[in-house]
Amino acid sequence: MATTRNSKKQRSAAATNGDKPHVPQVSPEQLLELYRKMVLVRYFEEACQTAFRQGKVGGYLHVYIGQEAIATGLLATIQPDDRVITAYRDHAHVLLLGSDPKAVMAELYGKGTGLVKGKGGSMHLFDVEHKFWGGYGIVGGHIPLGVGMAYAQRYLPDNTGITQLYLGDGAIHNGAFHEGANLAGLWGREGLNPCLFVLENNQYGMGTSIERATANTDLISKFDSYAIPRESVDGMDIEAVYEAAVRLTERVRETGSPFALEAMTYRIAPHGAADFLEKYRSKDEVREARKRDPIGLTETKLLDRDIVSEDEITKIRQEYQQLAADAVKFAEESPEPPLEELLTDVYAEPEAVG
Amino acid sequence: MPVITYREAIKSAMAEEMERDDRVVVMGEDIGLYGGTHLVTDGLLDRFGPKRVMDTPIAEGGFTGAAIGMAMAGMRPIVEMMTWNFSFQAADQIIQNAAKIRYFSGGQASVPLVIRGPNGGGVQLSAQHTHSLEGFYGHFPGLKVVAPATPYDAHGMMIEAIRDPDPVLILEAGALYGTKGDVPEEEYTVPFGKSRIAREGTDITLIGYGRQVNLLLKTAEKLASNEGVDAEVIDLRSIRPFDTETIVDSVKKTNRAVVIEEQWRWFSVASEVAAHLQEHAFDYLDAPVERVSGAEVPAPYARNLEIAAFPGEDDIIDAVNRVLYRRS
Ligand SMILES: Cc1ncc(C[n+]2csc(CCOP(=O)(O)OP(=O)(O)O)c2C)c(N)n1
Ligand SMILES: [Mg+2]
Numbered sequence: 143m144a145t146t147r148n149s150k151k152q153r154s155a156a157a158t159n160g161d162k163p164h165v166p167q168v169s170p171e172q173l174l175e176l177y178r179k180m181v182l183v184r185y186f187e188e189a190c191q192t193a194f195r196q197g198k199v200g201g202y203l204h205v206y207i208g209q210e211a212i213a214t215g216l217l218a219t220i221q222p223d224d225r226v227i228t229a230y231r232d233h234a235h236v237l238l239l240g241s242d243p244k245a246v247m248a249e250l251y252g253k254g255t256g257l258v259k260g261k262g263g264s265m266h267l268f269d270v271e272h273k274f275w276g277g278y279g280i281v282g283g284h285i286p287l288g289v290g291m292a293y294a295q296r297y298l299p300d301n302t303g304i305t306q307l308y309l310g311d312g313a314i315h316n317g318a319f320h321e322g323a324n325l326a327g328l329w330g331r332e333g334l335n336p337c338l339f340v341l342e343n344n345q346y347g348m349g350t351s352i353e354r355a356t357a358n359t360d361l362i363s364k365f366d367s368y369a370i371p372r373e374s375v376d377g378m379d380i381e382a383v384y385e386a387a388v389r390l391t392e393r394v395r396e397t398g399s400p401f402a403l404e405a406m407t408y409r410i411a412p413h414g415a416a417d418f419l420e421k422y423r424s425k426d427e428v429r430e431a432r433k434r435d436p437i438g439l440t441e442t443k444l445l446d447r448d449i450v451s452e453d454e455i456t457k458i459r460q461e462y463q464q465l466a467a468d469a470v471k472f473a474e475e476s477p478e479p480p481l482e483e484l485l486t487d488v489y490a491e492p493e494a495v496g
Numbered sequence: 497m498p499v500i501t502y503r504e505a506i507k508s509a510m511a512e513e514m515e516r517d518d519r520v521v522v523m524g525e526d527i528g529l530y531g532g533t534h535l536v537t538d539g540l541l542d543r544f545g546p547k548r549v550m551d552t553p554i555a556e557g558g559f560t561g562a563a564i565g566m567a568m569a570g571m572r573p574i575v576e577m578m579t580w581n582f583s584f585q586a587a588d589q590i591i592q593n594a595a596k597i598r599y600f601s602g603g604q605a606s607v608p609l610v611i612r613g614p615n616g617g618g619v620q621l622s623a624q625h626t627h628s629l630e631g632f633y634g635h636f637p638g639l640k641v642v643a644p645a646t647p648y649d650a651h652g653m654m655i656e657a658i659r660d661p662d663p664v665l666i667l668e669a670g671a672l673y674g675t676k677g678d679v680p681e682e683e684y685t686v687p688f689g690k691s692r693i694a695r696e697g698t699d700i701t702l703i704g705y706g707r708q709v710n711l712l713l714k715t716a717e718k719l720a721s722n723e724g725v726d727a728e729v730i731d732l733r734s735i736r737p738f739d740t741e742t743i744v745d746s747v748k749k750t751n752r753a754v755v756i757e758e759q760w761r762w763f764s765v766a767s768e769v770a771a772h773l774q775e776h777a778f779d780y781l782d783a784p785v786e787r788v789s790g791a792e793v794p795a796p797y798a799r800n801l802e803i804a805a806f807p808g809e810d811d812i813i814d815a816v817n818r819v820l821y822r823r824s
Contacts, residue, residue, distance in 0.1 A: 200620030200799060252620065252798035263622045263797030279624035280582065281554045315553035317585070347554055349530030355553040422529050478800045488793050 143184055143437070143459065168381045170449040176218060176380050177440045180210040181462045183234040184437055186243055187411075189466035190233065190250050190264075194415040198474070199250045201263045202279075206234040208410030211436035212342055213238050215383030216306060216403075219391045220273060223295065223303025227275045227288045229310060230265035231342075239272040247469035254479035255472070261479070261487065281347075282316030285309055289326045289400075292337035296398050304336040304394045312347020314361050320368075326400040327368035333398030338390060339365070341402060342377070344409035349422035362404035370400045377405030378434045381443070410435070497680050503536050503673040505647035506612070509654035510537070510574060512683070514544055517572060520658060523550040523559055524576030524613075533578055534614060534673055560586035560611065564594050564663075567609040572658055577613030580667060581625045586611075594663040595638030610657045614670030616707060616758055617795050620802055626795030628759035630705065631768070633665050634735040640664040640688055641735040645709040647677035649733060652686030659685070667735075669707035689737035693746070697728035700816055701746040701753040703769055705732040708756050708807075715812045725816060735765055743769060744776045751782040754815045756807055761789035786815040 187205040194203045206213070217226065217238040228235050237243060241257060249256030250264050258268050267277040275291065278284035288307030295303045313319055329335040343361060345352060352359050365372045375386045386403055394401050408431040412420060444450045486492060514520045522537060528551040531538030541549040552559040556577070563573040577583045583590065594607045617626035634641045640662060644650040650668065657664035694709055695716050702712045709731040719725040728746050747753050753773055755766040766787040773785050791805040
């Protein structure tokens, strides 16, 4: 894992260089726990990217490298009745919700022990037991689903859950977003839409930067049209994300009304693991963004505050590297799905058409 | 004759028409700066500029609708669907507007629009990214639907489509972009509604389109050397308009037919072919027409399941043997 971490000297220089002073609302233990989760995601993503390049994982593979702080901070607030839904960049979400990394990796390998029995692959992870409702491949397509799930959470008796609905900056130009957000605003007026929209603004939808996709580049302001209150947060700063997550999930839970949080981030990895041509952005830009790698930033905080030592950091990294390696081993050794699985799960009744 | 790829053949056709006719523009996601996710439009932005080569946001319904408006107003837009899987978001525009405007305007308005892009499966893209939509779009009167299998056809059909006064959907096979073939330098078009005999034979007619044509040709060689069966292979090329004559003439000669497709069998192209044969060649058929199609399930991800879901050589050989009453 290559993350940028500044030397202690550079760090103190940066601290006096007008960096926003952090409000340490996150306890040292919490920060360490959040850090561990981000490291879990990072090593998992690196491992599956390697497997993809070795031809062991097929289809499309979209990793979350650089964006870890967002889902990590937000999903640390999850409550029993909550639901989570996102698009295809979904490995982190399901892992953070508690799915077994072995089953997730096996899914990417298309094995019968996979999270969805090898039927969905990277883009269609699903784990209802852990509150993860997918895993969707069509940009924008899942957004109305999240709004509907939020409605159900206040329609059904004795449910205090909320829905965390994740979307990318590219998805916000899609009709499905506008139709879904409008409904959320409308139903939210009656307290019937506890939906927290999380806009993962990583600056690009595939090769298209924000200003090449819209004339109103203040993306989160699009929620204003639907009377959904909103704010933006530094998505590279785990403390900032976590603080916003605690406050906003509480608000949505209490009011039953939607809220939109934009997490400013950067897609350090290529769009998909198969994409090498990056004519649309410069190497310098990516290099610059790496300096704000959320994991590197968190390590700096942990060290500066003497929460952990360098040695402990190394140990934590090794622990999760091993965990990812174990997941790979499990996936490699798992059997393919039995051929009978081809025809199951089409309908509730097993009789197949044709 | 220059040998170029299927990808180059499509690109050169668009570029040639753009040179000849400045009403022609291209639009779609990541087709300009990025060069297209399958690089079919690579270089066009530099050559023709951003007014004619437009990168769009991820808004298939919006930009396809806008292209229909441009076409009605006298332009000749070409829309790239990054893949046809995303065309469902534009299906309302394609089906409700593009297909019907000539009719419900009493012939006053027309929609000279081309929509093109890859479809088909085979690379583990799973349920939402694996469709063969020839039958689906072929269902709607007002649309023309073609599926070129060779660089020659891809080039000639692209030019034909741009010049066509009605909406034409070109369902390219993603798997074919890198395949090579002869494409003449001289200007030519491939008319719609005319199928092609890809291999002559006497014992049985094998019918397909798109990337299945290559599979059929390969299987026909195997049938010839291993089973002593001389198969005729027909590349449908055009789904709508449909060429009944070529398949009927072939079956009059061979008396047997197998139709192959990657899409689901129910309400499909193969079903349509079988219906045409029983209507027009009933007295010549020595066996029921067999359809070899995809399994009736959303596309699975796992490699072994995906292979099982799509027709392969063995499935074709089995069907041929059944139609020839050789084995059960
Ligand atoms: C309707 C639709 N059109 C196009 C695509 C192809 N595609 C997949 S991801 C993507 C970019 C999405 O960008 P964004 O929403 O910002 O998410 P990110 O990949 O940055 O996480 C595109 C165009 C698709 N999957 N669905
Ligand atoms: Mg994005």
